[in-house]
Amino acid sequence: MELDDPEPGPGEVLVRVHAAAVNFPDVLLVADRYQVSVPLPFTPGSEFAGTVTALGPGVTGPRVGTPVAGAVMTGAFAEQVVVPVTGLRPVPEGLDMVHAAAFHVTYATAYHALVTVGQGRAGEWVAVLGAAGGVGSATVDVANRLGLRVVAAASSRERLEVARGLGAEAGVDYVHEDLKTGLREATGGDGVHLAVDPVGGDHAEAALRALRRGGRFVTVGYADGRIPRIPLNLVLLKDAVVRGFEIRMLRRYAPQAVAEGDRALARMVEDGMRPLVSRVHPLAEVAAALIDVVDRRTTGKVVVEMTGGA
Numbered sequence: 001m002e003l004d005d006p007e008p009g010p011g012e013v014l015v016r017v018h019a020a021a022v023n024f025p026d027v028l029l030v031a032d033r034y035q036v037s038v039p040l041p042f043t044p045g046s047e048f049a050g051t052v053t054a055l056g057p058g059v060t061g062p063r064v065g066t067p068v069a070g071a072v073m074t075g076a077f078a079e080q081v082v083v084p085v086t087g088l089r090p091v092p093e094g095l096d097m098v099h100a101a102a103f104h105v106t107y108a109t110a111y112h113a114l115v116t117v118g119q120g121r122a123g124e125w126v127a128v129l130g131a132a133g134g135v136g137s138a139t140v141d142v143a144n145r146l147g148l149r150v151v152a153a154a155s156s157r158e159r160l161e162v163a164r165g166l167g168a169e170a171g172v173d174y175v176h177e178d179l180k181t182g183l184r185e186a187t188g189g190d191g192v193h194l195a196v197d198p199v200g201g202d203h204a205e206a207a208l209r210a211l212r213r214g215g216r217f218v219t220v221g222y223a224d225g226r227i228p229r230i231p232l233n234l235v236l237l238k239d240a241v242v243r244g245f246e247i248r249m250l251r252r253y254a255p256q257a258v259a260e261g262d263r264a265l266a267r268m269v270e271d272g273m274r275p276l277v278s279r280v281h282p283l284a285e286v287a288a289a290l291i292d293v294v295d296r297r298t299t300g301k302v303v304v305e306m307t308g309g310a
């Protein structure tokens with residue numbers, strides 16, 4: 001659909017979008033199943049990489065032509081997007097536009113779930129649920145680079161192979177195997193020190209039951225669609241710590257942790273870390289890209305490229 005060129009207002013910047021990654025909340029917003037409703041009509045798309053093309057009144061930088069990445073609630077599946085200048089970040093050195101669009105949300109979530117909130121340390125076992133998905137694959141990748149030992153959990157052998165390719169040492173197919181037993185067996189019977197869960201549903205309780213004494217469970221999302229209700233005595237009996245992580249809250253309340261995370265992730269990118277992009281669609285196929293994510297057919301990230309696709 002053709003719209004007039006948008007104009008940046010005070011404090012805003014106009015960006016020519018080169019690529020935008022699909023994130024699970026894009027799907028939920030389109031289905032009106034997200035935490036907030038967006039009035040119709042709207043253009044979906046929340047995470048993008050592109051080039052600054054105009055500055056709104058009072059904005060002094062970044063200069064026109066600067067490559068930037070950023071996140072908005074909606075509007076990124078388009079050739080141009082208007083963004084508050086505070087929502088922009090530099091493109092990490094070494095990432096092209098497709099990988100830059102696919103990087104920040106999942107990798108920052110992975111880092112902070114593992115480190116800032118999960119307190120993960122090298123040598124510890126971490127269970128990563130939905131390990132072939134966007135957040136899951138990033139969490140496997142970052143955990144492996146931090147020296148944690150990963151047990152991946154996913155819905156098929158093929159998806160576990162994807163996680164193994166990113167450094168998972170063991171895997172549990174939670175559709176065909178008992179998750180709690182599989183996680184315990186993978187760790188020699190003791191259970192995991194940490195679990196990172198972007199899936200929810202029945203898998204959450206099974207992963208919590210697979211924690212060793214004093215273990216930490218980080219709830220990150222509910223791709224399953226069902227929000228788990230956990231018996232609190234499990235937390236008591238295991239002396240466990242259950243914590244939530246939400247990327248926007250962290251940005252608001254812990255800017256120093258955000259800055260530390262950005263530096264750590266930039267170093268990993270320098271060392272060659274790249275988000276797993278399994279598919280790039282042209283803008284005309286954005287609906288197919290969203291449906292693939294809903295139907296659980298994707299691994300890593302799916303990206304929409306404004307100038308074509310492969």
Ligand SMILES: NC(=O)c1ccc[n+]([C@@H]2O[C@H](COP(=O)([O-])OP(=O)(O)OC[C@H]3O[C@@H](n4cnc5c(N)ncnc54)[C@H](OP(=O)(O)O)[C@@H]3O)[C@@H](O)[C@H]2O)c1
Nearest residue numbers: 024130133134135154155198220221222223224245246247
């Ligand atoms: N807290 C935060 O700050 C934050 C940040 C980013 C994302 N999130 C949330 O984290 C969750 C995962 O996001 P994502 O980007 O990783 O999504 P994704 O790429 O679609 O991955 C989700 C994974 O969940 C598994 N899954 C299990 N049941 C599913 C179902 N009924 N439908 C779809 N997938 C299902 C799938 O793996 P298997 O088929 O292998 O089970 C899938 O790969 C979402 O709820 C998202 O909103 C939270």
